[in-house]
Amino acid sequence: MTAVPEALDWLRLYRSENVGPATFFRLIERFDTAAKALDALPDLAGRCGRKISVYPKDAAEKELAALQKIGAELLLADDPRFPEALRALEVAPLLTIVGDPGLLTRPSVALVGGRDASLNGRKIAHGMASDLGAAGHVIVSGLARGIDTAAHQGGLATGTVAVLAGGVDHIYPPENAKLHAAIIEKGCVLSEMPPGFVPQAQHFPRRNRIIAGLAQGVVVIEAKLKSGSLITARFALEQGRELFAVPGSPLDPRSAGCNALIKQGAMLAESAEDVVSTLGLLPGLMQSPRTQRVSSPVEKAENLSNAQKSVLALLDVSALTVDEILRECQLSPSTLSLVLLELELAGRLERHPDMSVSLRV
Amino acid sequence: MTAVPEALDWLRLYRSENVGPATFFRLIERFDTAAKALDALPDLAGRCGRKISVYPKDAAEKELAALQKIGAELLLADDPRFPEALRALEVAPLLTIVGDPGLLTRPSVALVGGRDASLNGRKIAHGMASDLGAAGHVIVSGLARGIDTAAHQGGLATGTVAVLAGGVDHIYPPENAKLHAAIIEKGCVLSEMPPGFVPQAQHFPRRNRIIAGLAQGVVVIEAKLKSGSLITARFALEQGRELFAVPGSPLDPRSAGCNALIKQGAMLAESAEDVVSTLGLLPGLMQSPRTQRVSSPVEKAENLSNAQKSVLALLDVSALTVDEILRECQLSPSTLSLVLLELELAGRLERHPDMSVSLRV
Numbered sequence: 001m002t003a004v005p006e007a008l009d010w011l012r013l014y015r016s017e018n019v020g021p022a023t024f025f026r027l028i029e030r031f032d033t034a035a036k037a038l039d040a041l042p043d044l045a046g047r048c049g050r051k052i053s054v055y056p057k058d059a060a061e062k063e064l065a066a067l068q069k070i071g072a073e074l075l076l077a078d079d080p081r082f083p084e085a086l087r088a089l090e091v092a093p094l095l096t097i098v099g100d101p102g103l104l105t106r107p108s109v110a111l112v113g114g115r116d117a118s119l120n121g122r123k124i125a126h127g128m129a130s131d132l133g134a135a136g137h138v139i140v141s142g143l144a145r146g147i148d149t150a151a152h153q154g155g156l157a158t159g160t161v162a163v164l165a166g167g168v169d170h171i172y173p174p175e176n177a178k179l180h181a182a183i184i185e186k187g188c189v190l191s192e193m194p195p196g197f198v199p200q201a202q203h204f205p206r207r208n209r210i211i212a213g214l215a216q217g218v219v220v221i222e223a224k225l226k227s228g229s230l231i232t233a234r235f236a237l238e239q240g241r242e243l244f245a246v247p248g249s250p251l252d253p254r255s256a257g258c259n260a261l262i263k264q265g266a267m268l269a270e271s272a273e274d275v276v277s278t279l280g281l282l283p284g285l286m287q288s289p290r291t292q293r294v295s296s297p298v299e300k301a302e303n304l305s306n307a308q309k310s311v312l313a314l315l316d317v318s319a320l321t322v323d324e325i326l327r328e329c330q331l332s333p334s335t336l337s338l339v340l341l342e343l344e345l346a347g348r349l350e351r352h353p354d355m356s357v358s359l360r361v
Numbered sequence: 362m363t364a365v366p367e368a369l370d371w372l373r374l375y376r377s378e379n380v381g382p383a384t385f386f387r388l389i390e391r392f393d394t395a396a397k398a399l400d401a402l403p404d405l406a407g408r409c410g411r412k413i414s415v416y417p418k419d420a421a422e423k424e425l426a427a428l429q430k431i432g433a434e435l436l437l438a439d440d441p442r443f444p445e446a447l448r449a450l451e452v453a454p455l456l457t458i459v460g461d462p463g464l465l466t467r468p469s470v471a472l473v474g475g476r477d478a479s480l481n482g483r484k485i486a487h488g489m490a491s492d493l494g495a496a497g498h499v500i501v502s503g504l505a506r507g508i509d510t511a512a513h514q515g516g517l518a519t520g521t522v523a524v525l526a527g528g529v530d531h532i533y534p535p536e537n538a539k540l541h542a543a544i545i546e547k548g549c550v551l552s553e554m555p556p557g558f559v560p561q562a563q564h565f566p567r568r569n570r571i572i573a574g575l576a577q578g579v580v581v582i583e584a585k586l587k588s589g590s591l592i593t594a595r596f597a598l599e600q601g602r603e604l605f606a607v608p609g610s611p612l613d614p615r616s617a618g619c620n621a622l623i624k625q626g627a628m629l630a631e632s633a634e635d636v637v638s639t640l641g642l643l644p645g646l647m648q649s650p651r652t653q654r655v656s657s658p659v660e661k662a663e664n665l666s667n668a669q670k671s672v673l674a675l676l677d678v679s680a681l682t683v684d685e686i687l688r689e690c691q692l693s694p695s696t697l698s699l700v701l702l703e704l705e706l707a708g709r710l711e712r713h714p715d716m717s718v719s720l721r722v
Contacts, residue, residue: 120610120612123612124610124611124612246611247608247609247610247611247616247620247623247629248608248609248610249481249485249608249609249610249616250485250607250608250631250632251481251484251485255608255610256631259608259629259631262608262623262629263628263629263635267624268608268620268623268624268629270611270617270620271611274624
């Protein structure tokens with residue numbers, strides 16, 4: 001169990017304004033502990049002329065109390081029970097979890113797909129989840145209607161993880177209340193959001209990134225061309241996961257997204273066997289595809305105003321890699337890293353999952 | 362129009378016992394004309410201690426008369442109207458054709474698939490054929506029930522070619538009599554077999570090889586795992602053609618062959634656009650993927666008995682490439698070539714489309 005003061009600091013830092021997962025890890029890297037980063041936060045943001053809203057201590061205390069009340073706990077990235085893959089990818093620094101955290105360190109496959117799935121699509125999802133479970137894989141999905149529901153049901157007996165966009169106690173759709181309870185009983189439900197949190201549209205891609213990050217492989221079943229499952233698929237590729245799609249007739253728009261993924265290089269999967277045979281061939285699945293990051297002591301901050309200006313002038317609404325900016329900005333890697341952190345805390349910068357950044361307008 | 366004596370000689374040579382397309386072209390290469398090859402045939406076969414049945418002159422004359430009667434003609438590989446792709450691949454040295462031979466030199470796509478196709482499968486085949494036709498492609502298929510029928514119907518207005526395993530006048534299935542007549546009227550029907558010929562199981566793969574050879578791309582729609590369409594697909598790959606498959610649900614066994622092809626590397630096609638966009642990107646489609654062949658004057662034949670024995674000893678029921686045999690046999694390329702020809706005429710050798718050979722037992 002994590003010490004409460006540390007948990008409080010992590011919660012406060014992560015829930016502060018403009019602190020995303022990547023920024024969180026940069027801050028820990030630079031200031032060593034969440035407590036020190038919290039102290040430095042207002043000053044860092046202030047260097048770009050912005051006041052930042054730091055998450056209040058009493059709000060964090062209330063969150064911890066609420067977690068305890070519903071039988072949930074907070075897993076920090078430095079907890080050995082925290083999923084190694086999520087830590088390596090810096091997808092999230094903390095998770096709220098209710099149920100058995102032991103599932104998070106077992107091999108797992110994510111099954112995702114459309115909410116308006118056909119009976120056949122749900123049959124495929126259920127059967128594939130059940131067979132993958134029998135082969136030793138935990139089934140990860142998002143508790144949504146349709147494919148997600150069928151996947152959890154198929155994986156219930158052998159182990160399934162539901163990743164929610166809202167709080168772990170925010171049950172949606174309502175008809176999945178029994179399934180939600182059963183998953184807590186036999187598997188686990190997790191979220192990076194506080195209990196009671198009601199998600200909005202922008203929170204689903206973040207959740208999808210956790211789903212893809214948790215699993216060695218992602219299988220997409222019945223996804224339309226504009227389905228949220230395709231966002232999960234994109235994260236899977238960015239995170240170096242194996243991507244599978246179950247094909248369907250060109251006459252069925254519910255399969256158009258899956259067929260498009262296969263055209264773009266996803267593996268065609270008809271059965272659990274197709275998934276297992278591929279995943280079984282890949283060693284080192286849990287390794288991060290990220291490039292090694294630059295780590296150095298904090299530099300003196302006298303000239304940062306000019307540095308900020310020069311970096312801002314380079315940034316664009318289109319994403320640039322940090323390497324590209326480094327080549328142009330005439331700053332040292334560690335100075336650039338600090339400037340990007342400041343700009344992000346000031347809400348001027350957006351970080352993307354592939355480690356590129358863009359100007360926030 | 363081909364001169365009758367030449368046509369007679371070609372027909373007789375090609376219809377003689379154990380003379381397949383590859384042997385035919387080797388004989389012409391070695392003896393320059395079909396007439397001279399016919400003269401040499403009994404002697405060549407005799408060197409392996411076999412009598413060969415040479416196709417009688419009156420049978421060939423009857424065939425030519427029968428062709429004339431049904432309004433068909435014989436296209437020899439040295440006719441400029443003969444499809445360049447079939448000539449380059451040595452798929453067939455002659456074709457019996459009724460209808461417009463002009464279609465044979467236009468860009469074309471083969472659409473093949475199951476006989477017991479679903480309504481949806483036939484709808485896809487019809488629509489794809491019609492769209493590919495509008496994009497300038499002739500539709501090649503085999504006049505079978507199901508997908509073939511729908512493909513011909515979809516391509517009828519813009520140009521379609523039916524390749525039959527039997528004679529050009531052997532209409533099967535009987536309910537396609539009207540379609541057969543319409544294709545003759547607006548497109549063309551062809552076969553390498555004589556009029557009236559009723560095909561048996563072994564003649565369908567030969568026909569499928571012509572289908573794949575005629576087209577720049579082959580699209581497989583609704584094929585079971587053991588479908589004859591997969592033979593056409595294999596020929597397509599061996600002949601360097603683009604291979605496409607239309608996917609379907611894993612729950613539908615009629616799509617299992619197509620999904621398997623995609624897993625093995627065939628391109629997933631949902632529409633004519635997918636096919637056109639790929640074919641449009643490939644220059645030099647009509648070129649043969651074969652390696653250059655060894656050509657040399659006829660050698661003296663004194664020691665061929667020993668040569669035959671040594672080659673026979675090397676041959677196996679599993680296929681070997683001619684290069685592999687050449688490395689082992691201590692014969693010159695031209696001697697080996699002659700020995701293989703003799704063994705083939707003697708019915709001891711089988712040639713495969715990928716230019717490998719095996720022992721016939």
